[in-house]
Amino acid sequence: MQFIDLKTQYQQLKPAIDERIQRVLDHGQYIMGPEIAELEERLAAYVGSRHCISVASGTDALLIAMMALGIKAGDEIITTPFTFIATGEMIALLGAIPVFVDIDPRTYNLVPELVEGAITSRTRAIMPVSLYGQCAEFDAINAIGARHGVAVIEDAAQSFGATYKGRRSCALSTIGCSSFFPSKPLGCYGDGGACFTDDDELAKLMREIRVHGQDRRYHHPVIGTNGRLDTLQAAVLLGKLDTFADEVAARERLGARYSALIGERCAGVIAPYIEPHNTSVYAQYTVQVDDRDAVLEAMREHGVPTAVHYPVPLHRQPAFAGLGLGAGAFPVAEAAADRVMSLPMHPFLTDADQILVVDALVAATRKA
Ligand SMILES: *Cc1c(COP(=O)(O)O)cnc(C)c1O
8 A cells, every 4th residue: 555646646647648748758848848838827727816837846936935025034934833844944045034833733724813923023924834735724814914914825735726715725815835746636747836826026026036037038137046847747737637626526535534434433533624614635634643653653564654744843843943942832733743643645545445544543543
């Protein structure tokens, strides 16, 4: 059994993906070829955003979004400590300061009231992460952003395809940033990402920043980077887009089925809580267990792959030691980091495999 099965997906989509890749090999426009604009149009239409700017990774999407907003050294960005390193890392890379606030214990996403409490005169943006594939509380967070005149950047690396009150992730705030890393809900075959916005001026800036701040060839009004998506990766994504809606539906069905099975059979295991106004794409299907190390080991013995997203909150990472935030600073995030465990999850997970996973979980949590 695989944690995320990319091979089955490729076997099913092989004709479409191969044909798309071959077209690029035939025309040879590997940088900013015609697939880039085609992909951006389709992704913008899918999420319901005016603009899509494809970029080289989810990490670059966050960096380019903040550069376009003019985030600079000393600025404060309010975000969650319970996320992948890239979220806080790109803030720090610009010399800005990640101001962490604690998370909701049920959704693992930012608590709007705590965000509001962390606003200062130096706050320039709020960066909620839509963790595990479920959107953060955007109405409340956008209202705080509007009240204080600061932008809201969604780290939607795990939530492409999810909805919040019927609207799609990536189109919920000033800028939405997603990742097409292979194992994300919409993945390419290498690194990739995208920024989404309704703001024409920000879109123009992000387009320039991803190509060395260039507005026309060899003219550079702003400082940028090399942050383009490869044409070949755009081709892979185009080859996958026609069936993406089916994959999202499969993820929702499998996520709900996991939760039903776990609710029936695993007394001490806490299944994901999805807000009634949200749909999750379950980038990770993540549960909480007591005595996690023993459970992880027992799962391994049963041949079921698991992962921990994430074992160390950002404020406890050595890279952020300079912030001086010790153990106990964000108790909810720290407790989650000690207890979470992700189960195999992908659209091609069979019902039989899902039973095997839950059987293993029943045995592992009984033993632990
Ligand atoms: C994966 C991920 C990123 C980074 O995306 P890459 O494409 O790997 O650079 C950023 N934030 C979160 C929450 C992620 O899960």
